[in-house]
Amino acid sequence: LYKNKPVGVLHREDITGIKNVEKEKKYIDISNTVLRKIIDCFPNILVILDKNQNIIYYNKQALNILHKRQPCIKGKKFEWVFGNLFGKNHKEFLLRCPANRVIETWSPVNDMEIKTIKGHTYVVNYYPIVHQKSLKYIVINMRDITHKKTRENDIHTAYEELSRAFRLMLPSTKIEKLLKAIPEYRDHFDHNTGLVKIIEIIPDGTYRHVINCLKIASELQEKGIFNMPGVDRNTIVQALTTHDTGKKQPQLNVGDIIDPKTCFTEGKVHAMESAKIISKFPFISSDVINLVQFHHHAENELPDDFPARLLPMLRLLKLIDGLSAGLTRKNSKLSSVVEGSKIIVLEKNSHPHYNGIK
Incomplete structure (x- = not known):
């Protein structure tokens, strides 16, 4: 208006949405940088x-594994960039790389x-990113597990060496066969129901259990327990190697949920059976x-003619047997202190009844 008379038309437009988009773009840019x-x-x-x-995106660790200082891999084929790292050439790597399978199936x-x-070991995951019914990207995540694999190999080697030494100690190959034929089960304890779920089967579990018994006995020996009056090392070692020869185990599968109080044979039964078996060996x-x-x-259940002089060794045998059971079946963590005739043990066990100091 000029002097209250119209002189033209000015179009007005709401630009709030444009401002919001600009703000959103600025937010996205900042977000991507962060x-x-x-x-x-x-x-x-x-x-x-x-x-x-x-390759359309990679992080700093991807360059580190390739020993590249400059980001020069964007736009290049994945197998060409990583092929020489994981194989003699990219063609060999391509034969093992599941990227094609992920593209075809849209499955990780x-x-x-x-x-x-x-010689480094990586665990690799391939994830398809699907948007609007179309495969857009493949996300590859790699984690270096070399240290873990080395530790596992060291443990396996140590176990094999211990197993070979143990076989030389056994008084009879029949005892070895008996122990290796008895499985053990790793399980998860349900605090609410008192039931356990089988999570792993150890085919030669009783054999491993006895080896763990001897490992614990060896650690206690270093702390002086076999210097205690009434404890004979040879007798304890023979009792540890033969105490479960008569054990019978149910046939269970991974995923089975059972009541351990009713599913497994009572300890006194297999102890009696073990004693019968080893009584046939003259040595x-x-x-x-x-x-x-x-x-x-329990000590109050022992017969009157049980030799009192054997009580220190019986207590030691029962302690080692229980600790090894936790080590074998629960992967428990143990630490111990010997104070004269007293053994103080800290056991970290997933089962509340066995967890704590004893």
């Missing part, structure tokens, strides 16, 4: 491919272990037979 910095802090390697397996591939040519002393026969009895 997100990249966050992802670069992760110890895992992250690589994102498009559906043609070209998880926990695939792969070794570099320098087993009567002291060992007594210890094996009554190693599941």
Whole structure:
């Protein structure tokens, strides 16, 4: 208006939405910058491919494994960049790489272990990203588990060495066969119901249990327990190696939920059976037979003719047997202190009845 007379038309437009988009774009830019910095802090390697397996994103750890200082892998084929790392050439790597399978099936591939040519071990996961019924990206996550695999191999080697030494100690190959034929079960205890769920089967579990018994006995020996009056090392070792020869186990499967109080044979029964078996061997002393026969009895349940001089060894046998059971079946953690004739044990066990100091 000019002097109250119209002189033209001015169009007015609401630009709130445009401002919001600009703000959103600014937020997204900031978000992506921060997100990249966050992802670069992760110890895992992250690589994102498009559906043609070209690299479109990677974090700092991806460059570190390739020993590249400059970000020069964007847009390149995944197998060309990583092929020489995990194989003699990219063609060999391509034969093992499941990226094609992920593209075809839109299904992830998880926990695939792969070794570099320098001997490092990685666990690799491939995840398809599907949007609006179309495969957009493949996210590859790699984690270095070399230290873990080395530790597992060391443990396996130590177990094999101990097993070979143990076989030399056994008075009879028949005892070895008996022990290896008896399985043990790892389980998860339900605090509310008192039931357990079988999570792993150990086919030669009783054999491993006896080896763990001897490991615990060896540790206690270093702390002086076998210097205690009334404890004979040879008798204890023979009792430990033969105390479960007559054990009978039910046939269970992973996933079974059972009541351990009713499913497994009572300890006194298999103790008696074990004593019967080893009594047939002429090299087993009567002291060992007594210890094996009554190693599941409370002291007030022992017969009147049980030799009182065997009580220190019976207590030691029962302690080692119980600790080894937790070690074998529950992966419990143990630490102990010997103070004269007293043994103080701290057991970290998932089962509340066995967890704590004893």
